[in-house]
Amino acid sequence: DTGVxxxxxxKITKRGQNVTFRCDPISEHNRLYWYRQTLGQGPEFLTxxxxxxxxxxxxxxxxxxxxxxxxxxxxTLEIQRxxxxxxxxxxxxxxxxxxxxxxxxxFGPGTRLxxx
Amino acid sequence: SxxxxxxxxxxxxxxxxxxxxxxxxxxxxxxxxxxxxxxxRGLVHLILIRSNEREKxxxxxxxxxxxxxxxSSLLITASRAADTASYFCATTDSWGxxxxxxxxxxxxxx
Numbered sequence: 730d731t732g733v734x735x736x737x738x739x740k741i742t743k744r745g746q747n748v749t750f751r752c753d754p755i756s757e758h759n760r761l762y763w764y765r766q767t768l769g770q771g772p773e774f775l776t777x778x779x780x781x782x783x784x785x786x787x788x789x790x791x792x793x794x795x796x797x798x799x800x801x802x803x804x805t806l807e808i809q810r811x812x813x814x815x816x817x818x819x820x821x822x823x824x825x826x827x828x829x830x831x832x833x834x835x836f837g838p839g840t841r842l843x844x845x
Numbered sequence: 846s847x848x849x850x851x852x853x854x855x856x857x858x859x860x861x862x863x864x865x866x867x868x869x870x871x872x873x874x875x876x877x878x879x880x881x882x883x884x885x886r887g888l889v890h891l892i893l894i895r896s897n898e899r900e901k902x903x904x905x906x907x908x909x910x911x912x913x914x915x916x917s918s919l920l921i922t923a924s925r926a927a928d929t930a931s932y933f934c935a936t937t938d939s940w941g942x943x944x945x946x947x948x949x950x951x952x953x954x955x
Contacts, residue, residue: 733887760941771933771945772888785942820887824941833878834943836888 731755733837735821741843742811749807750840754823761804762834763796764820765789772820778804779826811844818842851934851949859954864921866949868934869914875937877910879919881930882948888933891919924953 734753742748754761760779764772775794776786780801790796793811798804808815818841822834852867870877876895880888894901894910894917901908907920921928931950935943 762942764943764945769947771935771947772943774942774944777940777942785940822888822943826941833890833893834941835890836880838887 733821733823733835735819735837735840737840738838739841739843741845744811744813744844746811747807747809748811748842749805750819750821750842752804752806752821752823752837754803754821755825755835757827758823758825758835759801760824760826761798762822762824763804763806764822766818766820766839767816775806808842811842813844816842816844851932851946853949854947855950855952857952857954858924860925862924862953864924864928864951864953866919866932866951868917868919868946870917870934870936870944870946871915872936872938874912875939875941877908877917878935878937878943879906879908879917880933880935880945882933883930891932921951924951926953926955929953 736751762777763775766772774787775790776796778798781798793809796806818839820839821837824834850869878893879891882888892903892908894908905922910917931948933945933948935945
């Protein structure tokens with residue numbers, strides 16, 4: 730399968746614990762995006778990378794959130810000291826800027842986080 | 846905050862009927878995209894319309910874009926039960942970042 734993959738698919742954690750999610754983009758894609766989606770809402774942008782550089786972070790991304798994309802390949806999103814309000818679906822998407830300015834993003838299946 | 850708003854929030858139709866949903870947005874865009882999301886799953890890209898285009902077709906999908914009114918519409922013709930999903934419009938800025946609306950939940954009954 731050459732699509733975007735995310736692991737784990739589901740994560741249940743207790744408040745105060747740290748969690749880490751992984752995203753593997755489509756291999757030739759240089760851009761990688763993280764979004765968060767709560768029930769009944771559309772996804773909200775969190776951050777994105779071009780290769781290994783993190784170019785923008787949303788104000789939604791508090792200091793408890795950190796994302797990395799070492800070597801411009803897979804990415805991890807870590808949430809420290811989780812709160813119940815962090816419960817959401819975390820979506821990863823990738824795209825390529827090669828040859829076009831029209832960015833079609835391909836989404837992974839998401840990681841559903843439940844904080845109890 | 847959401848960039849756009851979809852209208853209606855929910856739509857219930859029978860198989861074979863057409864489904865139309867609208868999207869309004871607030872700021873200038875590079876392009877506008879429509880996505881489908883089946884219950885609890887990831888998003889599937891349906892169609893992209895550039896800011897200098899007014900209409901685009903893909904199979905049973907027809908998208909229009911009116912940049913003067915900052916609005917777009919998605920028409921699904923001859924709907925099927927498999928079209929049951931949430932549909933989101935998303936605008937793209939020059940950096941490729943997507944801003945989604947809250948979505949239209951479509952239910953197609955056999």
